Amino acid sequence: MQVTSSVREPLITGGKTLKDVTHDVSRQVEGKPTLGWILGLLVAVGTLLLGSLALVATLWEGIGMWGLNKTIGWAWDITNFVWWVGIGHAGTLISAVLLLFRQKWRMAINRAAEAMTIFAVICAAMFPIIHMGRPWLGAYWALPLPNTFGSLWVNFNSPLLWDVFAISTYFSVSLVFWYIGLIPDFATIRDRATGLRKTIYGALSFGWDGAAKTWSRYESVALILAGLATPLVLSVHTIVSFDFATSVIPGWHTTIFPPYFVAGAIFSGFAMVLTLMIITRKVFKLEDYITIGHIELMNIVIIITGSIVGIAYITEFFIAWYSGVEAEQYAFINRAFGPYWWAYWAMMTCNVISPQLFWIKKIRTSIVATFALSIVVNIGMWFERFVIIVTSLHRDFLPSSWAMFYPTLSDIGVYLFTFGLFFTLFLLFAKFFPVINMAEVKSIVKSSSEKVNK
């Protein structure tokens, strides 16, 4: 027996029954692709192909094609890497952390958010792999494999190596978590289908039959995976921040980086979830499942994490002054008022000021405003990483080697490639996989739909 407070807003509107849930979610898998979807896919694949020109050229010529110089050895590549990994974090937060907190509103959005996580991590992983220069040899540099040096192992003291383990564990555990959730829904599509589709979804559903014993194990697996994924997601961005925090570069050598990076990751991730879900719910007519209530709750998460990030920016500045270390103080003054002032203030405006607009209920329940602000936040979070990385490096300890960073066509093209890849994968997912976790949503139809609460 489930008891729900009568003052809570219903999570599912429109008086949906179990059959409606099956129908509303399965229909876009079964129907012909819509014109909007085809156009979207064409744009995404076009971007992917355009970007692959830059990618192939970069792999052929080497990463000298990038705008890096001897002062600025990390720029767009690592900025994009951290940005994509950060975006990925929202998926795990929604599916794992909100599961542990028994937040039922996660059920309508966790499937798509987890898919976003997986695709974002794939895009992120592209950058360190390309940055290896000769990625086909990369396995020897990144993994503890025996080699002809008899064996000279990888360096387990290096945060870059920790990152290899963190990102690959994060990717594979998220993939398994996502797939186990998909199995019952694939079975639903299998049981509605005939012919080839039945064979394909039959294989994807792993022979799921809905037995109570299997459901009981499934729930137990989901709970333990959530328990494992929660510290995992915190560890991933913590370790990403160690790439910077364990160095001695002024502006990077900061103990608040781990929590500050994790908050920033969730902040940008929720913004990307909103961007994608606002389009998905409209295109697939899922407004009864992903309601304004869901959007409002995600916007509240954005206010909280955005404020944490804002406090972190101010704390960094304060600590730089309070430390009395001149190099540290200069790094921060240079960030805000040096040649990259525009990047710093773009970051401040997009990440600290704009999410505060969500305190106004009218704005956080407006779809247009949410959509616009979600893009603003993602631009801001890209600038945050750019500011941290490039402005800390470009004026190093020796004024004669001070430099500026100018992106080349290769920098821009490879970034474009990951956009093409991300949206191609997401569009394919949205068409061929059930975008809402039907089984989980069905379990709350009785307790949280509009009908019951009336």
Next chain:
Amino acid sequence: MERDKNFVLGVFDDEDVLLDAIAKVRGNGVKIHEVYSPFPVHGIDDVLGYKRSKLPIAAFLFGLLGTTLALTMQFYMMKFDWPMIIGGKDHAAFPDFIPVTFELTVLLAAFGMCGVFFVSSNLKPWAQPRIFDLRITDDKHVVAIDLATNAGLGEEKIGDILKSSGASEVNKKSFE
């Protein structure tokens, strides 16, 4: 009569009616083969008398294996096989080994547990499930009762018990 071939199916629309019905059916001395649902029904394990899953134990043991392997690997490589001084640290810089140890613990715990789940529930791409009713993955709960294990009761009696406890339909299903 042979086991696992001929079944009486009670079809239910509502999970709360289902839970009460299972208790009633079992109270009448009927042995339930299995209950099939479109979504996880909370409390169904208790009324069916299922024990708690041992999967968390599997996860813990695989996690322990991950911890052990990760620490052994790092100490062997960094301290014994090719010791190097990096940043003036001890060869066996234990705090530096914690991130990789944590990641491998999580990795092995998650994969080990999911592997056990797939094997114990017979989930595999080439599995051919027995489907009692196509609506199980849509909107109906089905209580399957094997006629052979309830030989003393007979088909009609079982059907009556199911009907009286709230089943919306009572069907028969036979497998070859």
